[in-house]
Amino acid sequence: MSEKRGVGVHLDAARDQLHAERAAVAAKILAAGKFALTRMAELGHRCEDLIVDDWELVAAELGAELGISRGRACTLITQGRDLLTRLPAFAEVFAGGGVDLRILRIILHRCALLTDPDITTVIDTQLATAAPSWNALSDERVSELIDWMIVDVDPDAVRRARETRRRRHLSLTPVGDGMVEIHGVVDAAKGAVFDQSVDALARTVCPHDPRTHA
Template sequence: MTSESAALLEQARDAARTEAQATARRLVAVGDFMRLRERQHGDREEWVADPWDAISAELAAALRISRALASSYMRDAEILRDRLPKVGACLAAGDINYAMFNVIAHRTALITDENALAAVDAQLALRAPRWPSLTRGRLAMRVDAIVLRVDRDAIRRTNKEVKDRYLNVSVSMSGISEVYGNVFASTAVALDRRLDELAGTVCEADPRTKTQRRADALAALVAGDARMMCTCGDSACIETRGRMRNRNVVIHIVAEQASVDGTGATPGFMAGADELIPSEVVAELAKSATLQPLTVPVAAEPRYTPSTALADFVRSRDLTCRAPGCDQPAMHCDIDHTVPHADGGATHPSNLKCLCRKHHLLKTFWGWRDRQLADGTVIWTLPSGLTYVTSPGSAILFPALTVPTGESRSPSPTADDRCGDRTAMMPTRRRTRAQQRSQRITAERNLNRNDRLVRLRAHTYARAGSDDEPPPF
């Protein structure tokens, strides 16, 4: 029995080492891919959709991850290659895991002197493999102790009270979320009073309890309304007049008519939500929502900008950005012509799709190519030559929205180099990504230095005054 358990533990340990080694190989490959693309693209750091965006989007599609996670891999690849090569070698050997590498990378990010960084890298590579059982907090303290010896202004400091302030919104069950956190006392008092005020703006016949009205008052609060919507059901209720005016927040939910009527079981989809909205909740929300029926367009429109009805259909069909690896809600996306309108592409559902602004720029300026089918399926060919297929988000939930809408009769796109003559149209940044990073590091180092000098002066003054001043009595 002992030999069997030892063998299983050995398998787990070998798997962990192999996982760390595979992670290092992935980061090396990411770093090599970054250098390849940088050589190919040249200097475009001032573009809004800069080389970092183009590379992270390609990685996200290939690895089936988000662009944010792809960006974190890219940062780690740079650190492994340029900043902490010896610590990176420990990861490649499986002597430390990825979590340890991330902590070390974060705690050393403010070191700007190359000699100091090399010294820290060497010491950490020697010591970190002997710290396998440390928690993240204790590991951070060990790393800070080494950083402190070579660069006192490179310690990552945070104000605990500011750091602990937060407000979270998390799903507790389908259609219901929890809102909780720590905020300034003044903010909490103001919020508490405002919820009470809004909860009291309905008539006495409203069937909800005060607790329920306070919860529902958040909807009026975020919409900037002066009163809540009364649910007493009396059309003559004075509290229902002029309600929900001047709203500045709009929440879109796509649902079948039967679910809205309370007779169906198909859940609804809310932009940005992590879960579907149960049909019972859809029916409840429909009582106080603005309902907009969807129709399936069949004819092309004569203008570049689609009508509201056509745009609503495309957004409801797609639900999210249609680029591979992106889940940006369609309500926050551009409506893109697959075959450009200037090249004869029709303003027709079979030639329209949702693209977030970043992927829209990548398609326009970075050589992403796409072909769209009549049911909304999009076939992408990226600069690497790899092909990806994305289906409309409603394909499973609302299949009626993905019924082929007919051919748009758009001409075949001509082969052009969109990274050439059109570059003058690309929006530019005020500061490059590297300049922004340098500014953040310099600002944090200056805060550390000022804080250190203030504490040093206070300590010196206290010691100097202890022998000369009489006791306070």
């Protein structure tokens, strides 16, 4: 009996650590979002305005403070901002440690094309109720559940998402002098990974290289 109790203690500890880990990740993301919203307001803009220079400044400040790349800082800011401004009900559940970061990423990706505030509020309320039960599900199943949720409330959002995905492309055009121009449209999640990879690559050059990081 004591051995079983010992095993139970370890299971309880693992569960508590997972909950604490989720809550810590949520706190970091929400703090990044609050920082961005506050800092953009100080600069005279709404964070939704996405003024490029100010957005880059905010990302650089956060990245320097956390010791992470600009790309990772941008991801944190975007996630935190969207939670605070678009999905506040779900944000509370996420902050409580009830949902994995993986689920958050899928939710933000699938809900990106919701444009009507009233519809977004309905979806937000439904996500706050349903998402905590999705942690054990596959990415595909979670995406499917969110899509059906959106279809019930805003069928046009799914249509817009499909049309946008059809426009994905990536092209490299020679511009002379041994250079090419890269242009394209890709999924936000894949774009963030690409940005982080290129940023990491740029940091591997010799410190005496005369070129700027950009």
